[in-house]
Amino acid sequence: MGSRNKILVIEDEENISRMVSALLESNGYQVFQAKKCSEALMMSASYVPDLIVLDLGLPDADGLHFLKELRKDTVTPVIILSARSTEKDKVDALDAGANDYITKPFGAAEFLARVRSALRSVRGHLPGRKFELNGLSIDYDSRCVFVRNVQVHLTQTEYNIVVFLAQNTGKVLTYTQIIKEVWGYPDEGSIKKLQVNMANIRRKFGEKPGKSSYIVNELGVGYRMNG
Numbered sequence: 001m002g003s004r005n006k007i008l009v010i011e012d013e014e015n016i017s018r019m020v021s022a023l024l025e026s027n028g029y030q031v032f033q034a035k036k037c038s039e040a041l042m043m044s045a046s047y048v049p050d051l052i053v054l055d056l057g058l059p060d061a062d063g064l065h066f067l068k069e070l071r072k073d074t075v076t077p078v079i080i081l082s083a084r085s086t087e088k089d090k091v092d093a094l095d096a097g098a099n100d101y102i103t104k105p106f107g108a109a110e111f112l113a114r115v116r117s118a119l120r121s122v123r124g125h126l127p128g129r130k131f132e133l134n135g136l137s138i139d140y141d142s143r144c145v146f147v148r149n150v151q152v153h154l155t156q157t158e159y160n161i162v163v164f165l166a167q168n169t170g171k172v173l174t175y176t177q178i179i180k181e182v183w184g185y186p187d188e189g190s191i192k193k194l195q196v197n198m199a200n201i202r203r204k205f206g207e208k209p210g211k212s213s214y215i216v217n218e219l220g221v222g223y224r225m226n227g
């Protein structure tokens with residue numbers, strides 16, 4: 001069982017920490033637990049986890065402090081697990097380098113799906129000539145996009161958005177992150193412009209509202225390519 005994914009759970013509330021750890025262990029993951037930011041920094045350096053589950057309200061420092069320290073030298077995926085549920089909390093954490101954000105209380109199935117997705121996202125970073133996932137394929141050489149083997153004709157901007165999301169599969173990208181990547185600079189109409197482009201992409205992909213889809217709209221926060 002040496003190839004089990006290692007997950008560091010950083011959470012000071014005993015019952016939540018125990019519940020999350022038991023859930024992960026029963027699904028085959030190897031779990032380490034930290035209750036404080038200082039302890040978590042040491043553990044992430046010595047155990048080199050494949051994924052980190054991070055609470056924001058820690059006794060010695062804010063979870064965002066841990067995240068910023070971690071991001072100085074690692075891209076280990078981080079899922080925030082927090083009671084803070086405003087759009088600003090989510091955007092701040094994602095902009096600081098979190099991959100995903102789950103608010104408490106949460107469902108076990110949803111949590112495990114996000115864990116799998118975040119673990120896969122690491123592999124999604126590998127550069128290749130082709131992207132393939134659940135019937136969506138992108139050929140980077142010819143810049144062609146196919147949905148279930150049917151070519152989808154995207155504008156240059158739409159293509160750039162799709163590629164950026166695909167290269168970050170499983171990760172929630174904030175409006176700001178996407179706008180910076182695609183247009184290089186934010187301006188007053190940027191979010192509206194992004195939403196219009198995104199609506200066109202989803203329509204061209206044949207996405208129906210409320211149905212499971214390639215691109216998930218995280219309301220008021222950003223978008224995520226489903227992994």
Ligand code: CA
Pocket residue numbers: 011012013055056057058
């Ligand atoms: Ca806490």
